[in-house]
Amino acid sequence: MQAKTRIKKEDIVIATSGKERFARKTGRVLKIFPEKGRAIVEGFNLAKRHMRPTQKNPKGGIVQREGSINLSNIMLYCPRCQRGTRVGNRLLTDGTKVRYCRKCEEVIGKT
Ligand SMILES: [Zn+2]
Numbered sequence: 030m031q032a033k034t035r036i037k038k039e040d041i042v043i044a045t046s047g048k049e050r051f052a053r054k055t056g057r058v059l060k061i062f063p064e065k066g067r068a069i070v071e072g073f074n075l076a077k078r079h080m081r082p083t084q085k086n087p088k089g090g091i092v093q094r095e096g097s098i099n100l101s102n103i104m105l106y107c108p109r110c111q112r113g114t115r116v117g118n119r120l121l122t123d124g125t126k127v128r129y130c131r132k133c134e135e136v137i138g139k140t
Contacts, residue, residue, distance in 0.1 A: 035105065035116050035118075035128060035140070036058060036061065036068065036100060036103065036104075036105055037058065037061065037138075038058050038059070038060065038061055039057060039058060040057070040058045040105055040106075040137075040138065041055055041056070041057055041058075041105075041106045041108075042055065042056060042057075042058055042068075042070060042103040042104060042105055042106055042113070043055045043103065043104055043105075043106040043112065043113040044056075044070075044073060044098070044102055044103055045102060045103060045104050045113050046101075046102050054072065054073065055106050056070040056071040056072045056073050057070065057071045058070050058071075059071055059095065061100075062097065065097070066099060066100050066101070067097040067098060067099055067100060068097060068098060068100055068103065069095050069096075069097050069098070070095065070098055070103065071095065072095065073095055073096075073098050073103075074095055074096040074097070074098050075093045075094070075095060075096070076093070076094060076095075076096045077091050077092070077093055077094075078091070078092055078093075078094045079091055080092050105128070105137060107130040107132065107133065107135055107137060108135070109130065109133045109135040110130060110132050110133050110135070114130045114131060114132055115130075115131045115132075116128040116129060116130060116131065116137060117129055117131050118140055119136075125139060126139060126140040127139055127140065128140055
């Protein structure tokens with residue numbers, strides 16, 4: 030089943046569950062896989078990967094890369110409430126559609 034989400038690339042999100050080591054952490058969404066219901070969030074679910082030497086990185090070695098996280102484990106982060114929140118959509122008088130925090134009405138970003 031696909032999770033319904035309004036989370037988009039570049040959003041700041043907060044981990045609501047999942048592995049304890051990144052619970053309550055906030056991060057920027059780097060990539061979304063809507064068909065898988067997963068996202069890659071900066072600094073979330075870091076895993077060490079062994080890299081083969083390449084031209085760009087001739088030594089190879091171990092790098093830290095973000096693993097994907099289930100969208101149901103993250104929520105859009107409201108800077109004013111300082112917590113994860115549900116968002117609504119609203120049409121401004123100038124015609125822009127924005128998302129807002131349902132708790133404090135803070136506008137979080139365009140839809
Ligand atoms: Zn809020």
